[in-house]
Amino acid sequence: MSESSSDKISEIISEISRIYGADEWWEADSAEEVMIGAILTQQTRWENVRTAISRLKMHDLCSFPKIRSADPAFIEELIRPTGYYRQKARRLKLLAEFVLERHGGMENLSNMETHLLRRELLSVNGVGEETADSILAYGFMRDCIVIDRYTKRIFACAGITSDGDELRRAFEEALPGTSSAKRRIHGHLVEYAKDFCNKSRCEECVIRNLCE
DNA sequence: GACCAGGTCCTTG
DNA sequence: CAAGGACATGGT
Structure with a gap:
């Protein structure tokens, strides 16, 4: 990765942040709900997750x-719209x-140090890096940038890298640093990719001007 | 009817 | 250890 990667990342981020608002991105009422949604959203559109969550809440x-004491088959039924429902119910x-x-x-988890908590989360079957x-x-609400497929796609397109670990390092270098900024930025990147990283609008992508 | 979605795990070579 | 397959419904 070239020396100026973090500069280019900063440039791309400020361009995208200019386009989108500053709203908090992940809709959830609690940390528990974020965790549940994080499993349900795997390889699925958020609209389906919203449906599943509201069915669970109902x-x-x-x-x-x-969830621990519920009938697995009933959970499967409720989360069916998110796909992979047997696997996700198990997870x-x-x-x-x-x-x-x-x-x-949850109380004990929320008191854990971030890196330790990350390692612990990764030890759960069904929780990978992005989740x-x-x-x-x-x-x-930890200081942590989420590198997901969309993020990789955007920065691969900009000729930087599609390697998650490399991107994470470059991000740490490039980002101003508050955790709320990182949450917003990730949300912006996802929304941007959904809007522009497709056949019909790829030509309009402002990042193209920043590419080699 | 193909193709993809806010991934991860398990199996193969 | 990289590549390929499995998991599955819902929208374009």
Whole structure:
């Protein structure tokens, strides 16, 4: 990766942030809900997650104690719109076990140091890097940039890198640093990619002007 | 009807 | 350890 990558990242971010507002991005009422949504959103549109979450809430099943004791088949039924529903129902069960049994509840988790918490989250089957980072950034409000597929796509397109670890390092160097800024930036990148990284609007992409 | 979505895990070579 | 497949519904 070239020396000026972080400069270019800063440039791209300020361009995109200019286009989108400063709203908080992940819709959720609690850290628990972020964690549940983070599993449900895997490889699925957010609209389907919204449906699934509201169905869970309708049956008072949007919390780990309830999920832990619920009938797996019933959870599957409620989250069906998000796809991979059998796998995701299992992952929600594992996450509930992780939170309640391994760590004694959300309170203890929220008191953990960020890097330790990240390692712990990654130890759960079904929680990969992107899910863990989303949970850290949007659930526990930690200083953590989320590198997801959209982010990689944008920066690969700009000729920087599509390697997650490299991008993370370059981001740390490029970003001003507050955790709320990182949350907003990730949201902006995702929205930007949804809008412009497709066949019909790729030509309008302002980042193209910043590419080699 | 193909193609993709706010990924991750498991199996193969 | 990289590449490929499986998981599955809903919208364009």
